[in-house]
Amino acid sequence: MQERKIIELEGGWSFMEKGITKLKNILEGEEKDQFTAEQYMMLYTTIYNMCTQKPPNDYSEQLYTRYRESFSVYIKERVLPALGSQRDDYLLKELHKRWNNHKVMVRWLSRFFNYLDRYYITRHSLPSLNDVGLIRFRDDVYMEVKKLAKDAMLAAIEKERNGDQIDRSLLKNVLGIFIEVGMGGMDCYDEDFEQHLLAETASYYRKKATVWITEDSCPDYMQKAEDALRMEEERVTNYLHVDTKAKLLQEAEREILEQYEAELLDKEDTGAAALMRDDKKADLARMYRLFSRIPKGLEPVAAIFKKHVEGEGTKLVAQVTEALNTRKEKDAGKPSKDSGSGTQEQTYVKTVIELHDKYLQYVTESFNSSSLFHKALKEAFEAFCNKAVGGLASAELMANFCNTLLSKTSGSSEKLTEDAVEDMLDKVVKLLAYISDKDLFAEFYRKRLSRRLLQDKSASDDHERAVLTRLKQQCGAQFTSKMEGMVTDLQLAREKQQAFESWQRSNSKSSPIELSVTVLTTGFWPAFKAVDLALPQEMVEGVALFKEFYEATVKHRKLTWYYHAGHANIRGNFKRNPIDMVMSTTQAAVVLLFNSEDKLTFSEIRERANLPEEDLVRILHSLSCSKYKILAKEPPTKTPGKTDTFSMNANFTDRMRRIRLPAPPTDERRKVMENVDQDRRHAIDAAIVRTMKSRKVLQHQQLVLEVVQQLQRMFQPDIKQIKKRIEDLIQREFLERDPNQPNTFKYMA
Template sequence: MDAGVARLKRILHGVDGVSFTSQEYIHLYTTIFNMCTQKPPYDYSEQLYERYKQALEDYIKSTVLPALKSKHGEFLLRELVERWKNHKVMVRWLTRFFHYLDRYYVSRKALKPLKLLGVSCFYDLVFNGLKTTLTTILLDMIDNEREGQLIDRALVKDVIDIYLEIGQGGVDLYEPDFEQAFCKATTDYYSKKAQTWMLEDSCPQYMLKAEDCLQKEKERVAHYLHSSTEEKLLEGTMLELISKRAEEILNKENSGCRVLLLDGKSEDLSRMYRLFAKIEAGMSHVSKTFKEHVREEGMSLLKHAADAANGAKNERKETVGSPEQEFVRKVIELHDKHLAYVINCFQNNLIFHKALKAAFEDFCDKDVAGCTSAESLASFCDSILRKGGSEKLSAEVVEDTLDKVVTILTFISDKDLFVEFHRKKLGKRLLFDKSANNVHEQNLLSKLKQYFGGHFTLKMEGMVNDVTTARDNQANFEEYMRKQQESNHRVDLTVTVLTTGNWPSYKTSNINLPSEMIKCVEMFKDYYNSKQKSRRLTWIYSMGNCNIVAKFDAKPIELIVTTYQAAMLLLFNGSERLSYSEIVTQLNMPDDDAVRLLHSLSCAKYKILNKVPSNQTISPKDVFEINHKFTDKMRRIKVPLPPTDEKKKVVEDVNKDRRFSIDASIVRIMKSRKVMVHQQLVAECVEQLSRMFRPDIKIIKRRIEDLISREYLERDLETANTYRYLA
């Protein structure tokens, strides 16, 4: 057997061939087999086991250790790799020779298997004494590689493999003897680098270096480290480069997150998202900064709009429309810009959608120079949908803009106020034929219905249907007139029949119409009663328009006026001069309406009437007459009425509807619960109503008191702050 071991040593040193012959192998195997299978005292199994161990130890002490002792640095690593390779060859051949011993004696005595015994010998005599030195050398090489130097990666991998092979393929040796020191050295390295980079580099440059480092560490694992190291390695690297400096990176002066958002640095923002997504609460940090930035941008828009409304210097020379409408336009642009960040840079992450929504809710509910956001949105829609507002825009642009308006509407709390303002403006567009495109009107209603439900658009859909029906009705009326042989009548009459409840409330008054108008009204009444015997017409003259031809000295001019203005002008067909009191008496008109109408005809842009005395104030002592010398370069002019502030009326109507909604919500909740504590009732009421508006807690309390007085509810006499439902 000693001869076999000696031959094996010579083979490892390249002296005596490359391997054993078959005869040599069979001879050695047979010898050992015979020594292990004889009966005591001629069974040499125990002695052979010890001799196997002794042979390995002798070889290591006589050959391996002296060779390693004279080597340092990378040369030590190369020598170790070579000696380990030889040792594995020796163990493999010896375990073949001693296979019978390993198979029966070792297993029967529960001894360490021969292969494992061979590894243990190398560990005890060689590796255990060198492992600290080896780890130090490896760490130095890896640090050099991080600094840009080329190293022998194959050599590093071979040495790392020794850690793993001695550990029988596991990481029990690798982790404590190498990985722990390696991870600590990594965090120390990147801690120093991060401090330097934060001082020297901008935020984008720092993140670029951080991402590059992370990628290189992943490559490092792939090339020569165990796969289990990757998670720990990247975690430590992220801790030093990103986690510990998250706020500092995001808020870095002149290059932080807000600057990147302002400058549209999509690539850098995407990199920021990728990096911060890997750390705990990273998304929270970035989304918080994102939300604060968007909110500040929105508040800046508010300030600019307020300055423009107050007559301050307007920095936007291209501004079109009122400051409120321009504000809505800028809000839409702001949302488009930052929604693109959410989708393209922040990978459509829900937390950023929520941050964007919260930021817009913060400033979209604020008034713009005394104009509520609901009114501003309604005015913006009106500017898009009315004639003259969207002719220059393609159908696709209009639809896209309306989509964005609906999105902005989701951010405001007073959606019911928007509905009422929009309904008012929709009514004027429909009644005065000012709508640019009925398809756009219908599409907007469809979008609103989709987002907020059918109750949101029910009345407005009814308004559109009324106008559509009215067109058919008008054709039938004209046919009726032809059959009645009234075609020679000098007045063309168009009537729009509205459904009570769908439309906003309009001012009505029973003024005395001129005979020409009375005849028109009576004709339509006869027609309508022949078709609808069960319905009663209520005439709203305040919403009517008339085209009349006035003959002045210079030329006849067609005047486009309201029904009230027309009735007033027609009085002068029978009288050259009329006093204020005569006009009011003949028309049976309230004073406030008379003052507005007379002002529009005698004191405004078009002075159809002459007033005595000739000042700008209408008084009961004034006298009026036709201005025969009136002329204009146009042959057709519209005589406008002074504008009226409808905002107060709209708000009053909405507040009234809100009281009904709160009552209905309270009763609905109490009917299902029967008994409820005050705080819980208020909370559920707020939750139910918040889809349309944000109810005032004080108003809810008042409505509860009112319902108690009307015996819908009662207070529980035994439990404080508790209500009972009365069936």
């Protein structure tokens, strides 16, 4: 076998230089003929042979060095002179061109010197041929022009920010160089470009914001800010590295939004409060989007929103209170009406519902259902919904509003559809979440419910049950247990009435009057006043018949008759025409006395009807001094007196053939308030005892705190009242004071 001829270093390198020169000429456009396969193989084989010769003729190390130097020579002779004469965009274009040429040169030379990569570089853990090429460009080109390139790119970006068109693809390509020369890291991009970009961005928007805040309205400022931030995001998408996005936006947001938030929100006539006042929902949505970008940026907006809503509600309370006070002045001296049933109070609740709908829409649409704004809305409504409205609590007004919606005769000119009524009731129940005195609402609602059920005034059983279901979900089962019992009771009472009628037919018995009895469970219903009314004979026989039936069919139950809660249908045979009258049982008992007597004095009526004096005054007032004057009174004063004489008003007439007499006026509200106050005392007592029983020993402040926490779901307990109840429980020996620490209590088992 013929021995391979040794290739000397200089001789072999001389041949390689010719190939490298050809490559350089191709890159410079001075030669168009590309390498043929034969030329490529000759160059590759020359390197292969020079690297595989036996020592001392293995020239791998020398070739590796000369490979690296080939780049440096080319850069010094051709690349740097070409770049040195360029500025701005021309510099960037030339740099991009030279970078592309350099990568081509690296690719071809790496092929020629490929054998070095496979063996020599691997064995000695040296940078690869490709890395050597990148390092040469980084050290010899990039380090020389990076500042000029950075300045050129920043200038282009500022031009774009000012509305000029720029070559975005060129910037993207040049920034690619900053990334690639990092050889897997982002140090070059970060230190040589990004840090300067962020500083320039902050400076640019600092100047812009200074002008905008002076010249523009709040909506215009926000529009410019949103446009600017959107453009910065597009900048990242089009040519900046994705990691720059958060940092770039942070700089812009700090200068545009964070620095001027307070001044922007408080701008006179155009700030956040003005936008809410003028219902600028789109601008408020933009405000939310913008200030959600900065730390705690939404808290001032939520505070303004809360203040605005609370202000609107407080203004409404003041308006209705003023109207009620005016009405009270006009009605001074007139007979009092059932509280809370007036138009102003109904309008108040309806307007509160409309306010809630309006600002809930703000929260859901403009403020993206943010929990922060839900909280602000809740606190604002709690602030004004718990204010007294003309001396009346919102809880009472809401109960009366529900009563109006659920009654057959609403008294409103506006007729609502079934769906509208249900929707309105649903909204009232939701408002109840803002009311601290939920127990007060429950008592008023229960009182009104009992009246609707017993007087057959309820417009829909389905609506009644639907409201109770909503209240149960909102406030718990205990809240509605008595009310649900009332509704169920009435259904059972109807069945009991049917059984009574069947019993009469079975036993061939009948009442002289058409009698309907509603049997109720005492624990569910509000307390009724029991009086030993002297019934007319017709009623006595009917009551006796029902007692006989009840005692025959029910064991271990006692009947108590509440005549004040009943009603009677009576036909009055007046001179002009007969009129059917619906009135309370007690009113009927008084009226029927005049079937046998032409005239009766106050004392005679009281004696024959066996009614308390205060009740009789109210009944006679309703019969002789109200809209329907069934009885004539002598003397004809505005209120019944103990010396007055009464007779049947034979000349009474009315255009209606059937009338409902107003119930005797009562101070129902005072009774409800007394019941609630008593229930609260019991609830506070129970909470104190429950807490002390589990804790045994507790300091005064901690005991009060725990009692408040237990009870505030139903009402906001008064601290003074809690102290009184603690003293009462000490006297009743449920608790005792620690003799050494007066502010510490012990539970007495």
